[in-house]
Amino acid sequence: MINQFKNYLKEKIEITDEQFDSISADLKIKKFDKNEIVQYTGDISKHGFFVCKGLMRTYSIDSKGKEHILQFAPENWLISDRNNMNNEASIFFIDAIEVTEVVVMPNDFIEQAAIKVPCLQPMHTRLLNNSIRFMQKRINMLLSATAEERYLDFIKLYPNLTLRVPQWMIASYLGITPESLSRVRKELANKHFRP
């Protein structure tokens, strides 16, 4: 499992096995059950997760009890509540949708590791940029895009999740009702299905 994280880093930066060994002592492997809640709102967690196998999500629950999914994290995604970086309480729940194996990363992992392996710092900046770009696009989608546009963007980003999560979770992520998602899928089928 730890090798998967090593390979993930190797795809992004020049890092030798020896360098990786010098920073990996602070990393732990953990396994979560299906539907296990890993982090609650109000928690101040000292770590985030790199998903090796399985699927996780961050979400909030509103005053009416409705869930709103912020992010899915399948294999090779990072997932955390960034409030914890400032030692503030989580505003999201994190749970495992499938049986999931993760690398547990302390919140200051990159900071500390970059002392030993300096090229981690520019990589980290690139990842943060990507993440902000992703968030900007996601906010814009939620403000301005039609249900169909949101769905088409979703299947580009997460092609196989339509086979892994129930419809209501996809609708929750897209900020539309399950009925609207059904309508979108029905209209697409009407356009493309040739029995």
Add this chain to the structure above:
Amino acid sequence: METNIREVEHVLKAPAPHMVGDGFRVHNFFPSGYEIDMSPFFLMDYGSKIEFSARKEPRGVGIHPHRGFETVTIAYHGAVAHHDSAGNSGIIYPGDVQWMTAASGILHKEYHEEAYSLAGGAFQMVQLWVNLPAKDKMSKPKYQAIKQADMSKYILPNDGGHIEIIAGNYNDVKGTASTFTPIELYNARLNQGAKISFNFNSKFNTGFMMIEGSIKINDSVIANQDTFTHFKNKGEHIEIEALENSVVLILSGEPIHEPIVQYGPFLMNTDEEINQAISDYNQGKFGYIEE
């Protein structure tokens, strides 16, 4: 004659069950339960006999796609209803077999049939995934709904029971279903004391699923209910004797020697074909069904 006996490799116990949706409690004998080569049979889920309580809202498994293979559903107890995105629907009753060629793509759902669900009761099924050769993977989907009354049968002498030939050929009785590659698939319904024999090409992967009762194989190995007997690929001749009234699902097929890439409900030859299947599914090319 003796040298031509096809020997038993293993008598395998049913692995721990898991739920498919909320309606199908199945033991997967392969590919996850045991690493055995049963090609062209890619998967066998065995729903051992259990009692479901009566329920108004039928249990089942929701909408899902398939591409690249066939599903063969064999009902022993209980009844299953299905609907697909091309508008087909039907009910599989005990003794019936549904041979569904998903091939280029089907989107369907499978549920306990309404009247059965309302009454509850015993439920026992087998579902096989039969692989298709590359040249047929994208052929047109089709169904062969084989009712018990229409099933080809070979009657055994001396009140020994009978053999239902779902596919293939047993003692010149031709099976009801047509297949893409050579496959023998029978339900042997045997009375206690019945003795029968089979001859299968030694290259054909062969196994017996014990649905009910107990049999003695080649006068040496005993197979009890809920076990799967996997044979060696050597020799052809198999003899069995029913130690009690028994039902045996008999599988034998010519292996398909092609690369397999599976992702969830898709069974293709390459990663690219899998990605294409996922994309086609997302784009609605498998159609649409209401929840």
